[in-house]
Amino acid sequence: MRNKLFWVFLLIVVLLPVLPLPVRVPEYWITLLNYIGLYAIVAVGLVLLTGIGGMTSFGQAAFVGLGAYTTGFLSTRYGVSPWLALFVGIAITALAALVLGAITMRLSGHFLPLGTIAWGLSLFFLFGNLEFLGKYDGINSIPALEVFNWRFDTGRQMFYLIWVVVIGSVLSVQNLLDSRPGRAIRALRGGGVMAEAMGVNTAWMRVVIFVYAAILAAISGFLFAHLQRAVNPTPFGLEHGIQFLFMAVVGGAGHVWGAVLGAGIVTLLQDWLQSFLPRIIGQNGNFEMVVFGILMVLLLQYARDGVWPYLQKLFPKRRGVTAPEKAEALVQRAKPSAGEPLLQVNAARKEFGGLVAVNDVSFEVNAGEIIGLIGPNGAGKSTTFNLVTGVLHVTRGEIMFRGERIEKLASREIVKRGIGRTFQHVRLMPTMTVLENVAIGAHLRGHTGVWRSVARLNKAEEERLMFEAARQIERVGLGAHMYDEAGSLALGQQRILEIARALASDPTLLLLDEPAAGLRYKEKQALADLLRKLKGEGLSVLLVEHDMDFVMNLTDRLVVMEFGTRIAHGLPHEVQNDPAVLEAYLGGVE
Numbered sequence: 200m201r202n203k204l205f206w207v208f209l210l211i212v213v214l215l216p217v218l219p220l221p222v223r224v225p226e227y228w229i230t231l232l233n234y235i236g237l238y239a240i241v242a243v244g245l246v247l248l249t250g251i252g253g254m255t256s257f258g259q260a261a262f263v264g265l266g267a268y269t270t271g272f273l274s275t276r277y278g279v280s281p282w283l284a285l286f287v288g289i290a291i292t293a294l295a296a297l298v299l300g301a302i303t304m305r306l307s308g309h310f311l312p313l314g315t316i317a318w319g320l321s322l323f324f325l326f327g328n329l330e331f332l333g334k335y336d337g338i339n340s341i342p343a344l345e346v347f348n349w350r351f352d353t354g355r356q357m358f359y360l361i362w363v364v365v366i367g368s369v370l371s372v373q374n375l376l377d378s379r380p381g382r383a384i385r386a387l388r389g390g391g392v393m394a395e396a397m398g399v400n401t402a403w404m405r406v407v408i409f410v411y412a413a414i415l416a417a418i419s420g421f422l423f424a425h426l427q428r429a430v431n432p433t434p435f436g437l438e439h440g441i442q443f444l445f446m447a448v449v450g451g452a453g454h455v456w457g458a459v460l461g462a463g464i465v466t467l468l469q470d471w472l473q474s475f476l477p478r479i480i481g482q483n484g485n486f487e488m489v490v491f492g493i494l495m496v497l498l499l500q501y502a503r504d505g506v507w508p509y510l511q512k513l514f515p516k517r518r519g520v521t522a523p524e525k526a527e528a529l530v531q532r533a534k535p536s537a538g539e540p541l542l543q544v545n546a547a548r549k550e551f552g553g554l555v556a557v558n559d560v561s562f563e564v565n566a567g568e569i570i571g572l573i574g575p576n577g578a579g580k581s582t583t584f585n586l587v588t589g590v591l592h593v594t595r596g597e598i599m600f601r602g603e604r605i606e607k608l609a610s611r612e613i614v615k616r617g618i619g620r621t622f623q624h625v626r627l628m629p630t631m632t633v634l635e636n637v638a639i640g641a642h643l644r645g646h647t648g649v650w651r652s653v654a655r656l657n658k659a660e661e662e663r664l665m666f667e668a669a670r671q672i673e674r675v676g677l678g679a680h681m682y683d684e685a686g687s688l689a690l691g692q693q694r695i696l697e698i699a700r701a702l703a704s705d706p707t708l709l710l711l712d713e714p715a716a717g718l719r720y721k722e723k724q725a726l727a728d729l730l731r732k733l734k735g736e737g738l739s740v741l742l743v744e745h746d747m748d749f750v751m752n753l754t755d756r757l758v759v760m761e762f763g764t765r766i767a768h769g770l771p772h773e774v775q776n777d778p779a780v781l782e783a784y785l786g787g788v789e
């Protein structure tokens with residue numbers, strides 16, 4: 200169920216063009232609302248791409264152009280039905296975005312924005328220079344849209360079509376974000392290391408949302424062409440690409456409805472400035488751009504999250520995703536029997552240039568054991584951890600898991616095989632609930648993709664995933680916080696939440712990176728109790744730790760490293776009294 204506000208909004212949209220006199224909305228406002236709608240469709244895509252996925256594109260106007268020119272060209276030159284042209288336009292755009300995305304999405308940092316700028320510029324000049332597209336004059340006499348003899352040849356009629364698409368775009372993106380791939384998209388922020396560790400193919404996910412945003416832009420372009428009944432390159436230039444980005448940011452790039460709000464604010468503001476500034480200043484010129492620029496700077500300075508969050512505070516909060524009381528359990532992997540060899544690290548070596556961070560280190564973890572990997576600062580523990588989890592790859596040596604070599608596999612392949620992990624510095628989605636955070640961990644246990652999620656054909660699987668996430672939350676004792684925002688929990692609880700997220704992947708081995716770091720005594724005790732309980736349930740744990748006391752009463756065996764080398768190995772009390780360990784780890788016998 201959508202909230203009341205949505206239905207009020209829908210009612211306004213339906214009534215606006217048909218209100219009788221004297222409250223009839225003038226043509227001028229209908230035109231403005233049409234443009235706001237067209238821009239909003241593009242901005243919704245940008246919210247997904249930029250606000251949520253964390254990737255900046257200046258090239259959306261070029262995708263709008265692709266949609267507009269395809270229908271303009273096909274419908275005027277070949278008399279093709281615009282509806283067919285819409286599909287051709289979407290296909291061309293998707294293909295272009297796929298190719299462009301596959302090239303640029305792998306590049307980090309500023310390469311993507313630069314790539315989209317280059318794309319925006321080159322397409323603009325291409326439109327303007329191709330003879331068959333009418334060069335800079337463009338294409339005229341584009342036919343009106345028709346559905347069953349109903350012609351959309353006035354602004355008032357187009358209004359409905361445009362706003363149906365706006366609402367459809369918003370709902371489609373909302374549906375997507377509340378789904379398995381949506382949670383993966385939200386986890387892309389912050390570099391994607393966490394998402395990869397949960398089994399998400401982040402490079403592919405980035406391409407997917409780039410294509411999705413491009414398709415929305417192309418649909419907007421299609422409507423634009425049939426509203427204007429003419430196209431030329433000007434509206435598809437880089438300047439408009441930047442404006443779309445402004446709209447998403449002004450509204451609130453992290454909020455889907457923010458796109459509609461942002462499109463409204465920017466369009467109205469520009470229109471207002473354009474008509475009033477010349478009167479105040481007394482001469483014509485592009486003064487509105489100057490004032491607009493200043494307002495933008497102020498907004499970015501004082502309201503980084505855009506205007507939507509302020510508006511949102513006035514209304515009741517949308518109820519988030521909940522876990523069902525009952526659902527069919529997810530399939531579990533076959534568990535090893537106690538004592539079976541699980542992980543074998545054989546002479547693993549990692550060199551960073553001349554530095555040997557891990558020097559031919561060997562150890563193993565058997566099913567049902569808790570093993571501690573300890574050592575002083577810089578000993579190579581985290582590097583070893585990263586070698587096992589696929590974040591780094593060995594220079595030489597081998598790592599076996601359940602009889603299979605895994606040292607060359609990527610993180611997402613390793614979690615697939617049953618190694619779950621947590622992070623030294625917790626990596627949670629702070630504004631998502633505990634439930635949703637844990638559900639990210641179950642990513643690989645679901646299969647629904649983007650299109651089925653958009654169409655809400657994922658209900659049964661979502662219930663199973665949420666049920667499993669809730670089960671893991673109860674298992675680690677965080678049931679009372681199921682619907683709290685993850686960022687609101689204390690550090691100790693956040694670390695336990697990360698364990699629940701790892702458990703949601705149904706691991707046979709749990710890798711914990713300094714789980715006790717920063718915890719208070721009570722929190723450490725709670726964590727140790729939880730790990731003992733998990734061990735009792737047959738789970739194996741490898742933990743990298745600094746805190747000697749914490750590991751002493753918890754682990755079955757300890758592996759001690761110093762300067763990248765394994766210096767001791769054995770039962771905790773044996774290791775504790777080993778002179779080499781006392782010397783290295785405790786800084787010598789006092």
Ligand SMILES: Nc1ncnc2c1ncn2[C@@H]1O[C@H](COP(=O)(O)OP(=O)(O)OP(=O)(O)O)[C@@H](O)[C@H]1O
Binds near residue numbers: 574579745
């Ligand atoms: N990506 C990297 N590039 C170059 N050197 C690195 C890299 N990662 C780690 N090192 C170096 O490798 C050595 C081992 O570091 P590592 O982080 O594995 O130690 P650690 O035992 O986990 O220490 P800490 O407890 O402080 O986290 C250190 O000298 C570190 O500076």
